[in-house]
Amino acid sequence: MDDNSGTVHSTSAEGTVGTHAPRDTQPFRTAPTTGNDFNTLGLDIVALGCLSLNDILFAFDSSFINKDAVKMLDQLPALREKHKNSKGELPLLSVFGHADPVGKDEYNKTLSGRRVRAVYALMTHNVDMWLSLLHAPFGGDDWNAKKALDSMRETLGDTAKRPAAAVITDYQKLLCPTPVATSDFLGKGADKAGAADYQGCSDFNPVIILSKSDNTTLSHEDRNAANQPDRRVVVFLFSADTKVNPSLWPCPKSNEPTGKCRTRFFKDSKTRLAPGAQRRERRPDIAVNTDPTADKKTFACRFYDRIAGGSPCETLPYTFQLRWEPAKGVCGDTVKLLGFTDVFEGGSVNINIVAKQGESKAIKPIVATVTGGAIEAPFKISDVSFANGKTFLDQVELEAQPEGGMVTGDPPILTVQALLDTNEETTNIPERHWSGFTVKPKFTMKVEKFRCKVHPAFDIMKMWAAYRVDLSGFKVKGTVTNGPNGNGLRWARVTGTNPMMPDQYYDGKNWVAIPAGFAAAAATNSSIYTAVGFYKSGSNFVPQRGGGGGQFPTPFADYDFNSATNTTKRNTWIKVTHDKWTEVFPIRRKDCPSAPKTRCCIYDVEVNITFNVVTSDAEGVIAVCEGSLRSNAATWFMGDTRDDVAAHETGHHMDNPDEYTGGAVDPTVNGDGAVNGIDADSIMGQNLTKVKKRHVHAFNTILATAIKNKYGRDYTYQAVDK
Numbered sequence: 001m002d003d004n005s006g007t008v009h010s011t012s013a014e015g016t017v018g019t020h021a022p023r024d025t026q027p028f029r030t031a032p033t034t035g036n037d038f039n040t041l042g043l044d045i046v047a048l049g050c051l052s053l054n055d056i057l058f059a060f061d062s063s064f065i066n067k068d069a070v071k072m073l074d075q076l077p078a079l080r081e082k083h084k085n086s087k088g089e090l091p092l093l094s095v096f097g098h099a100d101p102v103g104k105d106e107y108n109k110t111l112s113g114r115r116v117r118a119v120y121a122l123m124t125h126n127v128d129m130w131l132s133l134l135h136a137p138f139g140g141d142d143w144n145a146k147k148a149l150d151s152m153r154e155t156l157g158d159t160a161k162r163p164a165a166a167v168i169t170d171y172q173k174l175l176c177p178t179p180v181a182t183s184d185f186l187g188k189g190a191d192k193a194g195a196a197d198y199q200g201c202s203d204f205n206p207v208i209i210l211s212k213s214d215n216t217t218l219s220h221e222d223r224n225a226a227n228q229p230d231r232r233v234v235v236f237l238f239s240a241d242t243k244v245n246p247s248l249w250p251c252p253k254s255n256e257p258t259g260k261c262r263t264r265f266f267k268d269s270k271t272r273l274a275p276g277a278q279r280r281e282r283r284p285d286i287a288v289n290t291d292p293t294a295d296k297k298t299f300a301c302r303f304y305d306r307i308a309g310g311s312p313c314e315t316l317p318y319t320f321q322l323r324w325e326p327a328k329g330v331c332g333d334t335v336k337l338l339g340f341t342d343v344f345e346g347g348s349v350n351i352n353i354v355a356k357q358g359e360s361k362a363i364k365p366i367v368a369t370v371t372g373g374a375i376e377a378p379f380k381i382s383d384v385s386f387a388n389g390k391t392f393l394d395q396v397e398l399e400a401q402p403e404g405g406m407v408t409g410d411p412p413i414l415t416v417q418a419l420l421d422t423n424e425e426t427t428n429i430p431e432r433h434w435s436g437f438t439v440k441p442k443f444t445m446k447v448e449k450f451r452c453k454v455h456p457a458f459d460i461m462k463m464w465a466a467y468r469v470d471l472s473g474f475k476v477k478g479t480v481t482n483g484p485n486g487n488g489l490r491w492a493r494v495t496g497t498n499p500m501m502p503d504q505y506y507d508g509k510n511w512v513a514i515p516a517g518f519a520a521a522a523a524t525n526s527s528i529y530t531a532v533g534f535y536k537s538g539s540n541f542v543p544q545r546g547g548g549g550g551q552f553p554t555p556f557a558d559y560d561f562n563s564a565t566n567t568t569k570r571n572t573w574i575k576v577t578h579d580k581w582t583e584v585f586p587i588r589r590k591d592c593p594s595a596p597k598t599r600c601c602i603y604d605v606e607v608n609i610t611f612n613v614v615t616s617d618a619e620g621v622i623a624v625c626e627g628s629l630r631s632n633a634a635t636w637f638m639g640d641t642r643d644d645v646a647a648h649e650t651g652h653h654m655d656n657p658d659e660y661t662g663g664a665v666d667p668t669v670n671g672d673g674a675v676n677g678i679d680a681d682s683i684m685g686q687n688l689t690k691v692k693k694r695h696v697h698a699f700n701t702i703l704a705t706a707i708k709n710k711y712g713r714d715y716t717y718q719a720v721d722k
Contacts, residue, residue, distance in 0.1 A: 006049075006312040008284070009079070011406045015052040015072045015232075017079055018312030045244065045306070047236040048083045048091055050313035051076055053119060055231035061140030063114040063133055064148040065122060065175065067155045073123070073176045080237060089240035094186040095120050095198040096234050096304065097254075098205055100227035101273070105202050105258050107139060113200030113254030114141055119233050120198040122172050125179040130168045186238055187246040193253040195246035200254045204261055204273070204300040205308070206230040207282040207316050212275045234313050250303050261301060269300035284315040284404035318343045318405040322351075322375075322412035330417050330713065331600040332593055334380045337400055337412065343370045349402050353379070356397040356413075360385045362595065363398070379414075382593035384600050386418040392449045392599065394418055419601070419713065422447040422706035427655070429698065434657040436527030437664035439633050441655040442620065445702045450599055452587060452699055454607045456653050459614045460570075463533035463623035464541060464556035465635055467492040467502040468549075470528040474515035480508030484532075484549030491552055492529065499628045499639075502529060506553045526662035531635040533623020544617045546634060559626045569638040570624070573646035574609055580647040580683060581607035584691045585719040587703055596720070603717075605699060609650055644688035651684050655698040660686035669694065693719035 006021040023046050057069045083091045097116035099108035114133060121129035134143045143149070149164055152171040182189030187196030208229050210218070218226065252260035266272060282296045296315075299305040308314045322339035329335050343349055351366040363383045368375040386393045400412040424446040431440045443456040472488025483490050483506060492502035492514065501519050504511045522528055534541040534552050541552040560566065582605060589601035596602075614621060628639035633652040636645070652658075657666040657677065665677040672694045673679045683691045700717040707713055 006310060008312045008317070008404060010075065011317050012071070013054065013056055013406075014068055015054045015057070016313045016317065017049075017051050017072070017075045019049045019082070020047050020312070021310055045238065045242060047238055047307050047311065049079055049237040050308075050311050051079060051235045051237075052313040053233045053235075055228045058115060058231070059146045059148070061111070062143070062146055063111070063118040063141050064143050064146055064151070065118055066151070067175060069122070070175045070177075073178075076123075076180075076235070077178045083237050083239075085240045087240070090184065091237040091240055092184060092186045092188075092242055093123075093180065094196060094236050094238065095123075096236065096308070097198070097200040098230060098232050098234070099200075099203045100224075100230035101203045101206060101209070102224070102227060103203075105204075109200050109202035109252075109258050109261070110138055110255075111141055111200070112202055114138060115233050116198040116200055117194070117254055119235070120185075120194065122176050123180045123235075124182055125169070125172050125176070127165050127168045127172065130172070131164060134164060134168075186242065186244055187249065191246040191249075191253070193255060195251070195253055196244050196249040197246075198254055199251040201251075201301065201304060202258055202261065203230065204258075204265075204269075205304050205314075206273070206298050207232075207314055209273065209280045209298050210275055211277060211279045213277075214279055215275055229316050234308065234311070236307060236311070264303045265300045266302055266305075268297075272297050273300050281316045282314060284312065284317065315404075318349070318402070320375075320402050320405050320407050321409050322400050322402075322407055323410075324400070324412055324414040327413070328415045328417065329381050330419060330711070331381050331384055332589070332591060334378055335414060337366055337368065337375065337377045337379055339412070340374050341370055341402075341405065342373070343405070345370060345372070349375075349405065351377070351400050351402045353414075354399050354401050355384060356399055357388065358385050358393050358396050359387045360396065360598075366400070380593055381414075381416055382600075383595055383598050384416045385598050386420060386450070387599040392418065392420050394420065417711075418450075419707055419711050420447065420450050422703075422710040425702050425706045425709070427698065427702060429655050432655065432657070434664035434666050436525075437530075437632070437658075439652045439664070440620070441653055441698065443654055443698075445699065445706065447603060447703065447706055450602070451604045451606055452703055454581070454605065454654070454699060456607070456609045456650055458609060458611055458653075459618070459621045460611050460624045460636075461533075461535060461544075461614050461617060461621050462561040463535045463544065463625050463635075464552075465531050465533050465623060465625040465627060465629050465637065466552060467494075467529050467629065468532045468547065469502060469505055469514070469518070471505065471515060471518070473521065473528070474518065476515070479549075480506070482506065482550045482553040483508060484543070484547065486548070489549070491532075491549075494629070500630045511553075522662065524662050526630075527664070529630075530632055531629045531637075533625060533635045535617055535623075544621065544623050544634070545619060561624075566626075566638050569643075570611060572643050573636075574611070576643045577609050577647040577650050578607055580644065581605070581650070581691055583722075585693050585696060586722060587696065587700055587717050588720045590716045590718055601715075602720070603703065605696060607650070607654075609646070642688060644683070648683055648688050651695060654695075656684050656695050659684040 007019045009017045053072050057066055080090045095116045097112035099112045117129055152167050156170055185197040210226055250264055282298055318341055320339055320341045325336045325338055347370045349368055351368055353363045366377045366379055368377040384396050396416045398414040424444050426444050427442055429441040443454055445452055445454045468484045469490055469492040470488055471490055476488045490505040492505040494502055496503045503514050505514055532547040533544045541556055543549055587603045592601040594600050623635045625637055626639055628637050631637050631645050631649055633649050658664040659679040659682050667677040669677040672692045679685045680687050681689050696719045703717050704715055707715055
């Protein structure tokens with residue numbers, strides 16, 4: 001049967017693990033019965049999966065199994081778990097041994113039978129069966145001559161000459177840590193000679209048949225090496241529902257001659273086993289197309305062909321020697337996969353790209369076409385996730401794994417570097433002038449584990465506050481003593497119930513009412529008044545830097561800057577600002593080729609402000625005051641009930657203008673909800689609500705700088721939806 005060869009889960013020099021292709025089900029046809037007669041329906045014996053142990057795991061011309069068998073048998077529990085039935089029952093097993101066509105059939109039958117007994121005993125931890133193989137040599141299969149016990153002792157690190165049974169016990173446990181019960185085999189151990197549980201097939205079912213020329217021109221050593229794939233043991237998995245009668249099992253027992261084998265041969269068995277003009281090899285169907293000259297009719301036994309004809313363990317894998325050029329890169333880079341293979345000319349193969357670490361799930365395979373025995377295929381690194389549970393990886397190794405093939409030599413590993421950490425960078429943004437207001441944005445940012453950690457650090461000072469008003473539009477001219485510098489500028493205060501709007505100004509001698517119409521004018525141009533912080537110098541209250549002018553004409557009442565209420569307010573500012581700005585929009589590289597949420601070129605944002613209390617005024621110090629006047633980037637009020645004000649003012653220090661009429665507006669800001677710089681429903685608008693994508697533009701810029709400085713990569717970044 002030449003059906004699809006199923007799925008290979010792993011293949012190596014030691015063997016192959018695979019799942020068989022589903023078998024098409026056929027309708028049952030029955031005839032009517034009379035009286036007490038009834039029809040009996042028997043289900044075909046269908047193998048679900050397989051595990052092979054190649055000749056390399058056995059001593060030459062022997063059934064003794066070396067320590068590397070653990071590489072294969074370690075995979076058996078997971079393979080059985082994969083093929084449980086609907087009731088959760090594990091599949092049953094049966095073991096078949098094979099020899100190469102060199103030598104006589106009966107000799108090969110006995111040797112293949114001894115090998116399956118050795119494997120069965122290893123899987124079931126049957127020490128007595130190994131002792132019988134040890135004490136009853138056959139031809140070249142002499143465990144004593146091959147110093148099997150010495151090999152076992154060396155593997156176990158034994159220094160004392162323990163009894164053979166003790167050594168075998170520990171050696172079997174080492175090679176097969178998870179034993180299989182005899183009842184888990186197809187014959188359930190009912191037959192003492194292993195009928196249906198294990199059987200030797202001699203040289204009747206080869207996977208490779210050398211040509212006539214091979215048999216006459218190759219040296220003995222080369223011919224032996226070429227025939228090596230035929231020397232193998234295969235474990236097949238069958239549904240737990242499968243029932244067989246060992247007494248009716250068609251295969252001769254492992255210690256019986258070949259007579260019963262021959263009764264099951266195809267009519268053309270001689271042709272199937274005979275060398276021809278060309279070497280014939282059972283090769284797998286590869287992903288895209290199949291060698292049109294392939295001849296899989298190499299099995300002589302009809303019964304075995306029915307079980308194993310489409311088995312991924314009974315095909316000779318194509319071989320590949322592969323390498324990446326270059327062998328390192330980052331997401332978005334294009335590299336090449338280069339190498340040589342014995343896949344037929346013009347054949348196209350799927351080469352899966354498997355991440356050795358992390359959580360990558362959807363890396364696109366490479367489809368490579370073979371030309372002159374070589375492949376050369378470009379590969380754009382994408383969909384590589386550096387996520388690893390709750391943390392991240394510095395790099396991920398990608399291994400090229402060809403379908404239906406086996407890589408020889410060093411595995412082809414492409415190391416993909418994560419751009420996940422950077423040094424701390426400080427903004428270099430010029431002083432902004434928005435609608436008459438001036439702000440110098442300043443913060444630091446670094447990347448830690450794909451997280452942009454934005455840090456506006458504020459020096460704050462206990463101050464008192466009043467307003468500075470511009471009355472030049474209300475026929476107030478010049479300057480006054482104890483007033484701000486500038487024509488028509490005056491200190492102002494609030495005596496009414498609205499702290500957001502001054503109602504008196506100092507004319508140099510007295511406090512007088514603010515001119516009529518000032519509030520209406522301020523509603524459209526709030527730059528005509530602003531809060532200014534004052535610090536105490538001796539008995540005077542002096543405007544902070546930037547306030548510009550003489551001392552405040554009247555003293556302020558003292559207050560406890562570190563009272564529980566005020567301390568709580570400042571801590572609330574820190575929390576609310578963090579919550580408003582953090583993880584609202586990730587930042588992603590514009591040309592990132594990966595799926596949107598793949599953790600390879602996308603970064604979270606976290607904003608954390610800190611306060612450092614100072615006692616002397618300097619450039620950039622923020623006045624933190626009692627009361628609830630109208631805050632600005634340089635003057636914050638602990639009496640303001642709107643905790644979001646701090647998140648808004650922090651936005652100025654992260655290079656964002658106001659977005660409400662009369663504020664420090666940039667009318668060129670449009671889109672993302674803003675029209676001519678106005679967006680009431682934003683953190684920078686009058687409602688102090690949502691952070692928008694445009695508000696993180698400075699983070700995009702500094703991230704690009706940080707990545708370039710750390711990794712030498714020029715990228716552009718943008719905010720994206722979560």
